Amino acid sequence: MRQIGVLLSKSYKLLSIAAILEVFETVNKFYEADGLPLPFRINILTSEETLATQKEAFGYALQSIKEAEIMEIILIPAFTSDNMAETLQANYACIPHLIKQYNSGACVGTFCTGAFLLGASGLLNGKIATTHVDASNGFAQAFPSVKLKADKTVTQDGRLYTSGGATSSFHLLLHLVHEYCGKEMAIKIAKVFAIDMDRDKQSYFSTFQPSKDHNDDLVASAQAKIESNYQDAATIEELIKDIPSSRRNIVRRFKQITGITPIEYLQQTRIEAAKKLLTKTGQQMSEIIFNSGYSDPKAFRKVFKKSVGMTPSQYREKFQVR
Structure with missing residues (x-):
């Protein structure tokens, strides 16, 4: 029987823990119905501090992560x-x-922003990972040694697993069921929870939400110029030419604060504008290209697909409010 440790952290998301428990409990029920030994024992682990005031959660007795035996995987x-x-x-x-736990042989898996705790452990340094697309810039800034794959739904690097935002949790759970119990059980679980087994990207769910919670006036000025003039400027140099600082200094400080370069910021601002026009207006594609700051349709489609993970037409078909 494999020992599964679910970390009851502080500020945990209830939906996340519920998904983990539902999937592994369902796998156990399938095995029980077939008269087979249960494949998983579920353990809820927490800190000594939490254990001092709480003894159980979700029908399970809480265990101290400090005193717990070595798990097969901690989630x-x-x-x-x-x-x-x-x-x-x-x-x-x-x-x-x-x-x-990891050094003793356990695997560790994270869901959505849970990747930040694994990142803080240092175990992800030099390894690939993902997290919620809208948290990816903050993650990249906090943990520059991690090879972030922000568009990925699930990543595995050795004994470390991560998943993207919200429903991507089910894709990691499906991945683990496949790994531990085989493809047939994974398909059963996919059917029970209506999981699209083929989805491996989450980039088209992202929303560009640049960091503005800072006190750097130079960077704030550059951000404002880009956001106000993205439709008109041909180059980033045109946008920042009036800012009283060298281009090198602006780029350095801009990336330090926002996690991306001014050019990337301009590109993401334009793509976000295009996404809104695609889903909320009936404009023709040529109008959308022009109104989002592009003059070359081929370049626009190339950048859009690279950034979003699908073509502009596919994005409109999938998300347009009719």
Whole structure:
């Protein structure tokens, strides 16, 4: 019987833990119905601090992650908080025990923004990972040594697993069921939970949400110029030429604050504008290309597909409000 450890962290997202429990409990029920030994034992692990005031959750007795036996895999749910610095600090006590579990042979999997806790452990350094698309810039800034694949639904690098936002959790769970119980059981679970087994990208769910919670006036000025004039400027140099600083200094500070270069910021601003026009207006494609700041249709389609993961026409068909 494989030992599954679900971390009851502080600021955990209920939906995330519910998905984990539902999937593994359902697998166990299938095995039980066939008269077979259960493949998984589910353990809810938490910090000593939480254990001092809470003894059970979701029908399971809580266990101290400090004292727990070595798991087959430990799963870290998503967080509800948007303040990752505070969230990581609140959960810091769990990190040494996650490292101990991993060094003793356990696998570790994260869901959505749960990747931030694994990133803070250092175990992801030099390895690939993903997280919620809208948290990817913050993750990249916080953990530059991690090879972030922001468009991926699921990643695996050795014994470390990560998944993207929200429903991507089910794709990681399906991946683990396939790995531990075989393809036939994975297909059964996919049918029960109506999981699209072939989806491997999450980029088309993203929304460009640049960081503005900073005190750098130079960067704020560059952001404002890009957002106000993205339709008209041919180059980034035109947009930042009046900012009293060298281009090199602007680019350095801009990337340090936002996680991307001014050119990338301009591109993402234009693509986000195009996405809104595609889904909320009836404009012709030529109008959308022009109104989002592009003059070359071929270049627009190439950039759009690279950024979003599908063509403009496919995006409109999938998301247009009719």
